[in-house]
Structures are given as structure tokens and as C-alpha cells.
Amino acid sequence: MEGLLPDLDVVRKDFPILSRVLAGADGGGQPLVYLDSANTSQKPQVVIDTMVDHLERHNANIARAMHQLGAEATAAYEDARDKVAAFLGAPDRDEVIFLKNATEALNLAASTMAWAGERQVGPGDEVVITEMEHHSNIVPWQLLCERTGATLRWFGVTDEGHLDLSNVDDLINERTKVVSLVWVSNMLGTVNPIGEIARRAHEVGALVVVDASQAAPQLPIDLAAMPEEDRPDLLAFTGHKVVGPTGIGVLWGRRSVLDQLPPFLGGGEMIETVTMERSTYAPIPHKFEAGTPPIVEAVGLGAAVDYLSVLGMESVHRHEQAITAYALDGLATVPGLRILGPLDVAQRGGAISFEIPGVHPHDVATVLDSRGIAVRAGHHCAKPAHQRFGVQSSTRMSSYLYTTPAEIDALVEGLEYTRSYFKLD
Missing domain, CATH: 3.40.640.10 (Type I PLP-dependent aspartate aminotransferase-like (Major domain))
Structure with a gap:
């Protein structure tokens, strides 16, 4: 994908936590998909x-x-x-x-x-x-x-x-x-x-x-x-x-x-x-x-x-834009999902808040966590902004320089599973 950091696999190896396998709902292991970097970023080994x-x-x-x-x-x-x-x-x-x-x-x-x-x-x-x-x-x-x-x-x-x-x-x-x-x-x-x-x-x-x-x-x-x-x-x-x-x-x-x-x-x-x-x-x-x-x-x-x-902040920015554009396209395929904020990647950063009518954000995050996917759920210390859009809280995914397209695919699949789990189809 154009815009991604060169040697992204090498960059990911700099972050030891990204190799973690988490417990899944079925008792099996789930590889960590970390999509909560706007909350806190992961740390490279050098730090x-x-x-x-x-x-x-x-x-x-x-x-x-x-x-x-x-x-x-x-x-x-x-x-x-x-x-x-x-x-x-x-x-x-x-x-x-x-x-x-x-x-x-x-x-x-x-x-x-x-x-x-x-x-x-x-x-x-x-x-x-x-x-x-x-x-x-x-x-x-x-x-x-x-x-x-x-x-x-x-x-x-x-x-x-x-x-x-x-x-x-x-x-x-x-x-x-x-x-x-x-x-x-x-x-x-x-x-x-x-x-x-x-x-x-x-x-x-x-x-x-x-x-x-x-x-x-x-x-x-x-x-x-x-x-x-x-x-x-x-x-x-x-x-x-x-x-x-x-x-x-x-x-x-x-x-x-x-x-x-x-x-x-x-x-x-x-x-x-x-x-x-x-x-x-x-x-x-x-x-x-x-x-x-x-x-x-x-x-x-x-x-x-x-x-x-x-790495170069210009390169980091290009990577974030490429992943964010890919995420916006993927989220748009989830029926009923509403993104809060600009839809043009040139006008936004990598944090994407959204709601799925009929499912509380905490429930969305819990189901995703059972699949190893870490996102944020709540008001994100931005209650007035949520009030402006008529919602009490939202689910937020946020990428960073180590995020891959495959992780976005896992998120979209997880959200489709969430809709099925709560019988929204």
C-alpha cells in the first residue's frame, strides 16, 4: 500500500509488546491488534x-x-x-x-x-x-x-x-x-x-x-x-x-x-x-x-x-494517512456504522470515533477484546464533543506508525462479528 513506512515488519519488531498473544473468548490465543494509540502509544525497545x-x-x-x-x-x-x-x-x-x-x-x-x-x-x-x-x-x-x-x-x-x-x-x-x-x-x-x-x-x-x-x-x-x-x-x-x-x-x-x-x-x-x-x-x-x-x-x-x-515525521505522517484512509474505507463497509468527524483523510488524524446503533460502545470494545483487538470506548474525555453529535459515548480506533492493513482488516471483521453477535443483521 502506497504511503506505508518502508520495512514496516522491521519497525514492528522494535515494539516488543506487539508480539503478545492474548487470551480469546474461546480460550485460545489471539494475537494483539493494538488500535488504541491515541490513548497511549506503545514503546520501542530503545526507549x-x-x-x-x-x-x-x-x-x-x-x-x-x-x-x-x-x-x-x-x-x-x-x-x-x-x-x-x-x-x-x-x-x-x-x-x-x-x-x-x-x-x-x-x-x-x-x-x-x-x-x-x-x-x-x-x-x-x-x-x-x-x-x-x-x-x-x-x-x-x-x-x-x-x-x-x-x-x-x-x-x-x-x-x-x-x-x-x-x-x-x-x-x-x-x-x-x-x-x-x-x-x-x-x-x-x-x-x-x-x-x-x-x-x-x-x-x-x-x-x-x-x-x-x-x-x-x-x-x-x-x-x-x-x-x-x-x-x-x-x-x-x-x-x-x-x-x-x-x-x-x-x-x-x-x-x-x-x-x-x-x-x-x-x-x-x-x-x-x-x-x-x-x-x-x-x-x-x-x-x-x-x-x-x-x-x-x-x-x-x-x-x-x-x-x-x-524514521522521519514526514514518513510517519504519510503512514498514518495511508492507514487512516484504509480504515475509513473499511469502516464504511460495516452496515449502520456512523463515523464522527471528517471523512476526508487529508483533514484528519488517525483517531476515528464511531457508533453502531443498537450496541453500546463498551459492548463493542468487549467483543473486540475477546478477539485480541484493543480499542477505546467511552467519552474519551471529550463530553462536549459527544454531546454536539447527540451521543453519550463512542468507540474509537486509533492507528499509529506500527499499524498494518491486516490489523484494520481484523477490526472490520471484528465489527461484523459484533453486529452478528448482537443480532443486528
């Missing part, structure tokens, strides 16, 4: 080995230990920052902040804007999000508005699963302080026009925050190459979706913005000096990295983005 090596040979706290292990751990941690900066095309490696996940990164952005001088959000100001956001990019902004008296507004979603930009000039206006939106929807799969929205927001002096948790795994990102007016001001993603470990996330921000934001957490390492009367703070990135950071997780993330960079 696993890198983290084990660090723990076995270099484990120490960073920055504070004046011995060889401490120096090695510090170098490994900061080397990971360099690798992430290169992965994002970040103009300045100190603009990369390590946190525990994208949720913490988005909460940092929202919380500090309740306190920040010229970036402070208050009564009369407006914050704009969208109806397709993950809860991690809704709740922090709701909390900010509740605490400051600002007004929360949002873009709606069209029947086809795109942002409704018909009222963009009304939504983003002289009162707008922040526009925060997802680059690629985890539920609808929609790829949003980040540059177009950022340009409008910057025209009125608003900050632009982008949740790139689903974009970073599958889209080439080059912040430095983006036109200045199209570039977000803050961007968050999480390590465990880019073949890295859990417990590590990234907030990238323009230096000028990060310098304006106050510290999020207080403690060790984020200080310049402390007296009983007052404290002064370290420059970025350390200002936002209080306490012992996720050291081995950062090292694992560095290995993960190295792995993706060797």
Missing part, C-alpha cells in the same frame, strides 16, 4: 533500554549532586531537552519546559494567567476555546474564568466535524486575552487550522495556546519555520503518545511569554535566592521545574523523539 540503562548506571538527582553520577544524570536530562527542542523546531532550547504531562502544562498556562502582570486575565476579558477540546483544555480555562471573572467563549463544530469559523471575528475580539485550542482532535480526528486562528488572535493581542497531544505523534512540527504571526505562543504535548513513557509532558513557549508568566509551583531548583522575607526566581526553563523532575522519564522521552526523528 525501554535507555530508561533501564539510566536507572542501572546513571541514577542520581540532577543539578544538586557534585559527583559523577549527578553530572551524568544532569547531562542526560538536559540532553533530552535539546532533543525535544530539535523535535519541535524550537528556536531556543530553554523554551522547553518538562512537566508530568500535557494536562499539567495546560494548567500551568491557565493558572499563571490568573496572576501574571500584563498577561493577567480579569473581569471583562474573554477566553476562547472550542467545543472539540479534551477536558484538559476545557476545565483549566473554566477554573481561570471562575477565579478571575473573565468570560469563557468557544467555537462550535459543524456537522462534518470542523470548527465553525463563521463568527471568528466576533469570537476573537479586542476583549480576547487567550485562545486555546487543540491541533488534532482526540475524538473527531479533525486537524484544525492553527495558523489561521493564531493570526487572527495575534491581530487583537491575544495569546495562543495549542494542545498538540495528538499532533506531535503524527504531524511534522517546525516552530521556527512557522510565520511569526501563525506560531502559537504556548504549545503542550505529552510523552506517552510519542512512543515515550508516561509521567513526562512538555510545555514549549515563546521566551518573551514565559518570562512574563510567574512561577507555577514553588520549591527547590526554581529559585535564584531565598530569604525568610522573599524569594527571587531562576530564569526559564528552571523557573517552571520546581522540585525533583521526572528525570528518567525525560531521558526516555529523548530516546523516543530520537526514534521518531530517525
